Amino acid sequence: MRRPLAELAALVAGRIEGDASVAISGVNALEQAQPGQLSFYGNPRYKEALAKTRASAVLVGKDVPARAGVAWVRVDNPHLAFARISSVYHPAPTYAPGIAAQASVHPEASVHPSATVMPFATVDKGAKVGARSVLYPSAYVGESASVGDDCVLYSAVTVAARCQVGDRVILHSSCVVGADGFGFAFDFEKPEHVKIPQAGIARVEDDVELGACACVDRATTGETVIGKGSKIDNLVQIAHNVTIGPYSIVCAQVGISGSAEIGTGVVLAGQVGVVGHIRVGDMAKIGAQSGVAQNVPDGAMMSGYPAMPHANWLKASVVAPKLGELLKEVRALRRRLDELEKKGQGA
Template identity: 45%
Template sequence: MEFRLSELAARLGLTLRGDDCVVTGVGTLESAGPDDITFLADAKYAALLDTTRAAAVVVDEAHAAGVGRALVSANPYMDFARILFLFTPAQGCLEGTGVHERAFVHPGAEVDPTADIYPFAFVADGAKIGPRTRVFPGCYVGEGCVIGEDCTLYPNVSLMAGTVLGNRVMIHPGAVLGADGFGYVPTDDGRQKIPQVGRVVVEDDVEIGANTAIDRAMLDRTVIGHGTKIDNLVQIAHNCILGEHCTIVSQVGIAGSTKVGRGVIMAGQAGVADHVTIGNDAIIGPQCGVRTDVEEGRRMGGHPAMDYGTYMRNMSLAPKIPDLFKRVKALEKELAALVTKRTGEDNE
């Protein structure tokens, strides 16, 4: 795949500085070769502009003069990401072939003629698959599932019965949507299962990482809001509601019936208790344990969760605790000696 710099500039609305040339690949400032294009997004790496072998660099105006060929951008990181899309070939070799003869599609399912169903995928009765959607090998699309336009289900994705996907949803390998929520009633004979008869609804432009699990609701819906991005190995329990444009990082666990507002960020391994409400634009730090509601815009850290500033002060003080303990013990001994001396003087 190759592009002229002038073509990239025209496509992305950027300014080309220097002579035109053809680029055939992408790379970092350090790894790029003479036929590659790279980028500078952080000024602390500007010294690498003197040594990079790249044919061209996407840079801001302040650093353009230090580059032989530059695509000048107000946001180099974002515009380089757009270039990466141009250099990224679509995965899958059967695009445009429709339903493969080795896929199973139930006669009661509806598959748009422009959708691609790869070998060994299973599409159950009553399922509906929209235009240009791709279902890779090993996928399971259960009864009554609805999948919108331009969706991608990578290998071994499972959509259990009744799961609904909006448009442009991407689900990475091994993810499971619509498995039963973890609901049981304690009895004298052990825990009795509560039937989970709700469903999972995923809105438009959501991306879900590999081996993530999103459970169906007990009665109503588990909802993933528009534009939300979910990393690998995330667990979202039954009846959770996630708002629009959330970012949920790897190994986060969200317990049942939690409500997460718009634009919330949860860092790696954060955990949220059940029936908690997290306000819009809140940030939950790594390994943070959230037990109570979080107000809009708050930044939290620690276990249990506390204001992030308090958490960071605690962390900075933690290494001093052993020395502080020794000092307190020494002071206790001095105090005990003084008390003994004073008691002796009082008894004379």
Template identity: 40%
Template sequence: MSHSITLQKLTELVGGTLSAGSPESIISGLNSILEANPGEVTFLGNARYLPALKTTRASAALVPEDLVAEDAREGLALIRLKNPTFAFSHVIRFFGPPAIEFVPGVHPSATVASDVVYDPQKVSIGPNAVIETGVHLGDDCTIHAGVYLGRGVKLGAGCVVHANAVIKEYCILGQRVILHSGSVIGSDGFGYEQVQGRHQKIDQVGIVQIDDDVEIGSCTTIDRARFGRTLIGEGCKIDNLVQIGHNCTLGKHCIIVSQTGISGSTRLGNYVTMGGQVGVAGHLEIGDKVMFFAKSGVTKSILEAGAYTGYPARPLMEGRKMLSLPAKIPDLLDRVRALEKKLAALEGGTVHS
């Protein structure tokens, strides 16, 4: 959708301070710092892109409050803010397409059991959704096309379940939970015992409980507990392609990034962050405000707040040192071979200078 706005109005929209540029200049779009054109606004959210402020073709940029003016291209309008990345969300909403309007009602092709508890004037249920017996839907819930809600599922107010997601029997979601397409909540935990040489399935009769304001990405799976509950705490944000095993507990406001796997019965504290492809063994305890860098392997409980990396995960500086050692192996081998040659020469009675 085409919009335009003066630089002064844009500054007011994001709540910043205009420190360069004409307030009456017209901004007609947005773009990344590398791809922006004249008339567009961009932002500096990562220090690695600081050199791009010298070359960007944008007309304006949202920048940190402490940016040195000399770091930006001459003539580039600067709007200073505490958090340019977050403030740019206002710009996106202004220039982007309008938000999808909530339209209450039940599509004729949806299958809704007769005893489902909901107000059809306050929920939206899309085509081919299947909602089983005993389900409770809070007001303002949106159930998109092809969603499956199993027997006895409970959703709080304002939840959004995107197309083809699955919430299996008796799982509980709090308010304003967002579940993206293809994700499965409440699949069986991976539990087997070997009996007489065969793997025998262990019943998984617990649930998944997801507290308020959680967002879960596409194709993520969260297993139901063997008994009791798998718990995802308030405000957690979970990326695409994450696996959370049975009986895990995540504290409040954790960040779990793509392709991370957390084995069963592991407990995370509050504000834990896991980068992409982190692997966590089962039955561990992770303390508050622990951060694991991408590809870390967590093999033991870590309770002290701080950053960790490597396999097995170690405190950041130690882990980085260990990760750097394999790159030194070729040089060390060359040195060893040279010493072996010198030793062989000495043993043979010949000394080389």
């Protein structure tokens, strides 16, 4: 599947500097790209890789000087353009519609005739699966749950009873939508942790992607919501009554506690923790492993444990490895001061 560079550039409104007729056979990262492939340069970190790449064409921004023997395709956002062109070479797979003989679809469930239900997938009573959606083996759509159109539920995914999944949602293997929220009240007299019924649902809006083993709990009452176009990575924990997004990015192993509100276009880096009942404002960015215990204003960049403005964190990070020295220094200063004061009194 070779395509002329000019055709690809047109797809992304790019301006070619170099040979527009070169045939492109695929896409790759700068370092791995072979002649005949197209790559992209979006981060000065890869300046050297750009200088050495064997790619025949590279998507670049406005201000990258030309290089002989490689065609530049100038675009506003090289990363985005790369995503679009890569999709040309890697179209989504197609699936034969139909329900496998070894699948289990309840007589009162509704599966669109264009959907694909693989062996050992289950669609329970009253559940719905929309057009062209695909259930891999052992996927489970619970009682009265619904999955929209053009979704993919990979192997061993769970969408529990009554939960709602929108259109074009991708649920990776073993992710769990709608397990019970974690709510108990302690009865000292028995003793016993009494379970608080988790009677709400989880709702996953259109264009969301949930990673492998990601968990989105159902609400105590009402809804836990993953807003439109948000992307959630592997092993993320989203507790009951949380709302996220739209268009937020939650990286791997983040944990968000109950009733927290994560705004629009937020980025939570890996392993961040967010306590319950707070709000992380729109467009906020939280650094990896941070512990967010208070409201975060819109647009803020926070890092650290506990989370602090990112600038403070950068300085604190430099001091942290010197804390031992700092303590010694302060003690030395005290001794010198004691000495000076003694002298002063003696004088």
